[in-house]
Amino acid sequence: MKQPSVYSYEQIINAAFELIREHGWQGVTTRAIAKRLGSSTMPIYSHVKSVEELEKELRVKASSMLKEFQQRPYTEHTLLNLAFGYVVFARDEKQLFRFLYLDRPRRLDLEAMPDMKDAFFSEFGADSTAGQELLELKESGQEALIQYTWIFTHGLAMLVNSGALGSNSDKVILEYLKNAGEAFYLWGTGREEQG
Amino acid sequence: MKQPSVYSYEQIINAAFELIREHGWQGVTTRAIAKRLGSSTMPIYSHVKSVEELEKELRVKASSMLKEFQQRPYTEHTLLNLAFGYVVFARDEKQLFRFLYLDRPRRLDLEAMPDMKDAFFSEFGADSTAGQELLELKESGQEALIQYTWIFTHGLAMLVNSGALGSNSDKVILEYLKNAGEAFYLWGTGREEQG
DNA sequence: TATTATATATAACGCACGTTATATTGTCAA
DNA sequence: TTGACAATATAACGTGCGTTATATATAATA
Numbered sequence: 271m272k273q274p275s276v277y278s279y280e281q282i283i284n285a286a287f288e289l290i291r292e293h294g295w296q297g298v299t300t301r302a303i304a305k306r307l308g309s310s311t312m313p314i315y316s317h318v319k320s321v322e323e324l325e326k327e328l329r330v331k332a333s334s335m336l337k338e339f340q341q342r343p344y345t346e347h348t349l350l351n352l353a354f355g356y357v358v359f360a361r362d363e364k365q366l367f368r369f370l371y372l373d374r375p376r377r378l379d380l381e382a383m384p385d386m387k388d389a390f391f392s393e394f395g396a397d398s399t400a401g402q403e404l405l406e407l408k409e410s411g412q413e414a415l416i417q418y419t420w421i422f423t424h425g426l427a428m429l430v431n432s433g434a435l436g437s438n439s440d441k442v443i444l445e446y447l448k449n450a451g452e453a454f455y456l457w458g459t460g461r462e463e464q465g
Numbered sequence: 466m467k468q469p470s471v472y473s474y475e476q477i478i479n480a481a482f483e484l485i486r487e488h489g490w491q492g493v494t495t496r497a498i499a500k501r502l503g504s505s506t507m508p509i510y511s512h513v514k515s516v517e518e519l520e521k522e523l524r525v526k527a528s529s530m531l532k533e534f535q536q537r538p539y540t541e542h543t544l545l546n547l548a549f550g551y552v553v554f555a556r557d558e559k560q561l562f563r564f565l566y567l568d569r570p571r572r573l574d575l576e577a578m579p580d581m582k583d584a585f586f587s588e589f590g591a592d593s594t595a596g597q598e599l600l601e602l603k604e605s606g607q608e609a610l611i612q613y614t615w616i617f618t619h620g621l622a623m624l625v626n627s628g629a630l631g632s633n634s635d636k637v638i639l640e641y642l643k644n645a646g647e648a649f650y651l652w653g654t655g656r657e658e659q660g
Numbered sequence: 661t662a663t664t665a666t667a668t669a670t671a672a673c674g675c676a677c678g679t680t681a682t683a684t685t686g687t688c689a690a
Numbered sequence: 691t692t693g694a695c696a697a698t699a700t701a702a703c704g705t706g707c708g709t710t711a712t713a714t715a716t717a718a719t720a
Contacts, residue, residue, distance in 0.1 A: 299706080
């Protein structure tokens with residue numbers, strides 16, 4: 271390197287991340303990034319091959335932000351925290367949520383579901399104090415509970431994201447999730463007692 | 466009129482509708498419509514003020530197609546039919562579903578929820594033979610059941626639309642919906658017995 | 661100090677879009 | 691038959707995009 275760059279890779283990604291948070295993916299253009307950086311578009315290309323690569327990086331950043339939302343200890347129930355964090359992310363980071371799960375259908379076919387499902391499952395170690403009541407279910411029952419909860423959570427997140435629900439307060443969201451989880455759980459146990 | 470038009474309004478709308486079904490809203494351009502029509506772009510403008518107006522018309526057509534899906538008598542339960550039709554539409558008309566509920570967030574904030582909710586509610590007349598078991602719930606319980614079912618249905622539709630679910634067969638979808646509905650219903654009745 | 665490579669700026673290319681200006685056609689009315 | 695007007699075709703305008711060609715400046719190296 272014969273020349274130190276004045277615009278770092280981080281600066282570029284951060285500027286792009288600011289833009290996507292504010293205006294969504296469609297607001298992320300090379301010219302818009304350059305404008306925010308106070309530069310031309312060239313520094314972008316010296317650090318990033320193409321916007322496609324930049325998109326990948328933004329997806330990583332957005333995903334890790336979502337993960338951070340999901341790992342906050344809102345309640346004592348890890349499962350509930352994962353769901354609640356997901357919905358709150360959809361509410362408070364509308365553009366990022368849209369970017370991850372709505373804007374680009376083809377990319378995330380394989381990402382959306384496994385991410386969430388694995389996250390759920392990773393909390394099922396016997397040491398976990400949070401998901402205790404889940405252990406009362408058979409493994410198939412656990413999986414079903416997770417799946418139904420995840421479907422409901424996803425639906426709730428969508429509706430919250432688009433403002434289709436009347437109220438979006440923490441309290442209301444939490445109640446939805448708790449009630450639905452309880453309903454699925456009771457249904458599951460009822461099933462097992464029968465069969 | 467001194468001249469009969471060779472390209473009718475219907476032809477234009479139909480061509481656009483074919484395009485959106487195949488390639489989504491982004492595939493609907495004046496040039497693409499013209500190409501399918503075998504014409505230039507001018508006939509479009511003689512029947513339609515702008516693409517914005519055309520978008521509205523397409524939204525009407527897509528909505529009425531969705532409604533048609535929801536009114537088919539898949540089962541004896543009207544409520545279930547509405548939900549099932551919604552999910553099947555999301556599965557079989559991927560682009561139309563995306564157009565209505567995913568592509569354009571701002572427009573449908575006020576449309577998505579009420580449409581579905583009203584449809585649910587319109588089935589609750591005392592004459593309706595389909596929703597009988599619902600009448601056993603209090604009005605607040607009915608509304609809650611509808612809301613939770615709708616959230617779940619919406620989430621399921623999203624996941625089915627993006628192919629995130631393993632299987633998309635009628636049977637699997639129906640089972641999801643029946644189980645979730647049952648769970649919510651049981652939870653609701655349990656609640657009422659307590660309180 | 662002279663050279664060289666790199667970072668950046670400027671400008672342009674090619675593309676696709678909605679839309680519009682202009683030309684052409686064909687049919688109805690006189 | 692002729693003139694006028696509406697429907698359509700052709701072509702262009704303006705915009706915004708990703709990307710690239712070219713020019714310039716600046717700092718490390720020889």
